Amino acid sequence: MEVMPGSKLLRKLRITAILFRKLAWAALPALLLLILATGCSLFESGGSSAISHKIDPEADVISSNGGGISNLDKLDNFMERGSGSQRVVHYTIEGDPVFTELRYEGGRLELSYDTTEDAFGSHEVKTYSCNELVRREEKHQLRYSLKGCEGDMGDGDLLTVSFDLGSQNTFEFVLKYGFNHGNEINTVKQSVVKDMLNGTVTEISDFSLPQADRQSIYRKLVLANYLGEKQLSTSCNLKPYESYDLTVLINSAENHYAWSECDTGRDGKVMTEAADYIIGLVEAGDSYLQLPAATGGVK
Structure with a gap:
């Protein structure tokens, strides 16, 4: 349908467009408040933690406080592959899980450290980059150590297994x-x-x-x-x-x-x-x- 300049229909269309723009600007503050209140959930999925808290007893390396370590071979296989990802779950002395997800990215080792379920932890998820994970067996101890880490992470042991009789x-x-x-x-x-x-x-x-x-x-x-x-x-x-x-x-x-x-x-x-x-x-x-x-x- 052709709309002639100066026609009543054209004037109505212009008035409708102006009203729509005014309503949109009026609603924008409310929309921003909704985004802030929901933790930016309109733009992010998965909540505040990028790590799943569902523990897999078959796939996760699980370190129980004083109760041994299961699936240690999974960590060895991950290091040998030099690719993919592997999760390590530490239980604190109070029984709270702390999650560490390891993955190889561009030749470096990336890790996410999640303490959101640790009652005495910092309740946050931090991501770090390290050069490598090194496995070293000493006289009565097996150590998995992170080397060349950036930021406040610093070098240190990811996992220690003691077998001193x-x-x-x-x-x-x-x-x-x-x-x-x-x-x-x-x-x-x-x-x-x-x-x-x-x-x-x-x-x-x-x-x-x-x-x-x-x-x-x-x-x-x-x-x-x-x-x-x-x-x-x-x-x-x-x-x-x-x-x-x-x-x-x-x-x-x-x-x-x-x-x-x-x-x-x-x-x-x-x-x-x-x-x-x-x-x-x-x-x-x-x-x-x-x-x-x-x-x-x-x-």
């Missing part, structure tokens, strides 16, 4: 393994039982595990997060099958684990690796090598 008052274990638990390594009774696979056993009754081996075994158990909750299974569809039964006595606590060779879950694999490590150390010792070879067979 000397700091423990008591460390003993009883490991039963093999078919029907026919073999046993018992540091409490200082004995080793070998299954001869013919219905009989032979035994070392004065077994002594060298201190260096005890320290090595303790390290292996700590890195396996033996104090953490384990999902283990004793069922197996093989006949016959090997099974494991491990009791660890640490100071005044006693921890028990039982599983079979068919347990191929994450915890089953970790505990089998730790048990096989103990067995390998003991069976390579001089006293065990002096035992006669098994004469029977598995049925």
Whole structure:
């Protein structure tokens, strides 16, 4: 439709446009107040924290205050890849989670540090840039250290795992393994039982595990997060099958684990690796090598 200059319709259109502009300017202060009151939610998504607070027990590296560290291998894999992201969750002594999200950006290591759920923290999310994350094992300690960090972050340890056996008052274990638990390594009774696979056993009754081996075994158990909750299974569809039964006595606590060779879950694999490590150390010792070879067979 053609609108002629000076027509009544054109004048109405101009008046309508002027009124619309006035209404828009009048509403602008209210719109700005709404934006400020909602924390700029019209422009940002995800709230004040860029890090999800939903903890993933399978994917996150979780450091419990005095309760061990789970999924440590995830952090090692992240460092080897040199790409992607990895989250580390620290629990404070009060039980509050502190989140650290690591990611590689342009050849540097970026990290977001979230203390918004820490009752005694700064309740904020800060982002830092560092040159690298370094894994270093010392005598009785494993350290993951941040290097070349900018700003007020500074260099320091992201994570520390201690496995100093000397700091423990008591460390003993009883490991039963093999078919029907026919073999046993018992540091409490200082004995080793070998299954001869013919219905009989032979035994070392004065077994002594060298201190260096005890320290090595303790390290292996700590890195396996033996104090953490384990999902283990004793069922197996093989006949016959090997099974494991491990009791660890640490100071005044006693921890028990039982599983079979068919347990191929994450915890089953970790505990089998730790048990096989103990067995390998003991069976390579001089006293065990002096035992006669098994004469029977598995049925």
